[in-house]
Amino acid sequence: ETGVTQTPRHLVMGMTNKKSLKCEQHLGHNAMYWYKQSAKKPLELMFVYNFKEQTENNSVPSRFSPECPNSSHLFLHLHTLQPEDSALYLCASSQEVRSSGNTIYFGEGSWLTVV
């Protein structure tokens, strides 16, 4: 039990499909993040939410649409993806959005394959 739970763990989708990734944290944190881990690049920050408000969008294409209905839940809506979007998508959370003492805890990730 990591405290950050992601579903589904594995997802295969076609380029015309619409799907969503879900993340839930049970740590009482106020900040949540989406990271992307692909085979040939270091981990990349995608989005940051603090108290349900998006505070950072790291130049992510609009085919990725995040949603944060409350501090415990974070979604990543996927639409018209490309094969190069296949990657491990990691959700994370932290107490708050400040770098000092901001220990970030990660979920197990959702493996996405776009065909």
Add this chain to the structure above:
Amino acid sequence: GEDVEQSLFLSVREGDSSVINCTYTDSSSTYLYWYKQEPGAGLQLLTYIFSNMDMKQDQRLTVLLNKKDKHLSLRIADTQTGDSAIYFCAESMDGGGTSYGKLTFGQGTILTVHP
């Protein structure tokens, strides 16, 4: 700019010590982290060190920080086959409250432990 570098591979024998190295470029780094990723899993926070510290020890793990050279290392004593994983170094910056908990990761070091 922000850049975190790690060597890609490390192979050791069971019972030996492993030393994983990391260099970073941003002198304003506040916290430096080590994460472990086992096959098919998300990132597990192993330990972290505040930038005004030189060393931190936690059971089999020893973190050494040379701030002058911007060099961070993780030593695993008595390495076991269960330590085989990818180890990520990451840094976060103190942006005066505006860095939004952003971590910059290295590309990861694959540690293989041979019986």
